[in-house]
Amino acid sequence: MNPLMSSISDPAATLRFDSGQLIQEAGDAGSAWRVANGVVRFDAINPGGEPTYAGLAMEGDIVGADTLLFGRCSFRTTALTPCELVPWPGAAQAERDSLLNALMLGERRAARVVALRSGQAVERIRRLLGVFLPQATPAVFSTELPPLRDMAEITALTIETVSRTLSGLRRQGVIEPESERRGNGRKSCRIMTDLLGTT
Numbered sequence: 001m002n003p004l005m006s007s008i009s010d011p012a013a014t015l016r017f018d019s020g021q022l023i024q025e026a027g028d029a030g031s032a033w034r035v036a037n038g039v040v041r042f043d044a045i046n047p048g049g050e051p052t053y054a055g056l057a058m059e060g061d062i063v064g065a066d067t068l069l070f071g072r073c074s075f076r077t078t079a080l081t082p083c084e085l086v087p088w089p090g091a092a093q094a095e096r097d098s099l100l101n102a103l104m105l106g107e108r109r110a111a112r113v114v115a116l117r118s119g120q121a122v123e124r125i126r127r128l129l130g131v132f133l134p135q136a137t138p139a140v141f142s143t144e145l146p147p148l149r150d151m152a153e154i155t156a157l158t159i160e161t162v163s164r165t166l167s168g169l170r171r172q173g174v175i176e177p178e179s180e181r182r183g184n185g186r187k188s189c190r191i192m193t194d195l196l197g198t199t
Helices: 068-069 099-115 119-132 148-155 160-172
Strands: 015-016 022-024 034-037 040-043 051-057 078-080 083-087 140-145 175-181 186-193
Touching: 015 160, 051 099, 051 148, 083 160, 119 148, 119 160, 148 160
Parallel strands: none
Antiparallel strands: 015 083, 022 078, 034 083, 040 051, 040 078, 140 186, 175 186
16 A cells, blocks of 8 residues: 555654655555655656656655645655655644745755756766755765666766766765665765765
8 A cells, every 4th residue: 555645644644765665656646745854756657657757855845745636646756865754734834834835945946956957967966965965964964875877867967977976076075985785776875065065
């Protein structure tokens, strides 16, 4: 069963997803959730069934708002990084997370997503790494990077360019590898936020 559907009746539910885990499929029934932390990837599903990158939801953004209008999810959503979702608008945050505020956050997020696909490769990757940082950013932040293919699709770069750019950032001390999980290409690393040079 879709975990978003199975938890709708619990207004205090917090759903946790691992990197790469499917959150909901396009066409699923569901409800709206807020990203408490982490990053969610949206994919449109073409008539042949192939997914096409369609955007990101970051901390504070709403996932599944389309279900409030159409009753179904328009996009496939996947956890790009480990993430937590909480019901929206939830009793505790109903006033703070008003529809107007959600729209404002959505506009900011859209601008950040567009910026990920413009400029020099190193700036695109620096901005993407910045997306993974929480709002309260520590000096050193440990996270699990998505596979190179995901990073390439999001930034409109080739896999080779992403790999080369990450290697350059490692040499500069911006990121430090911690470990690699076998079989899925995901690498855990530390991001030195004071050296990242982007917001």
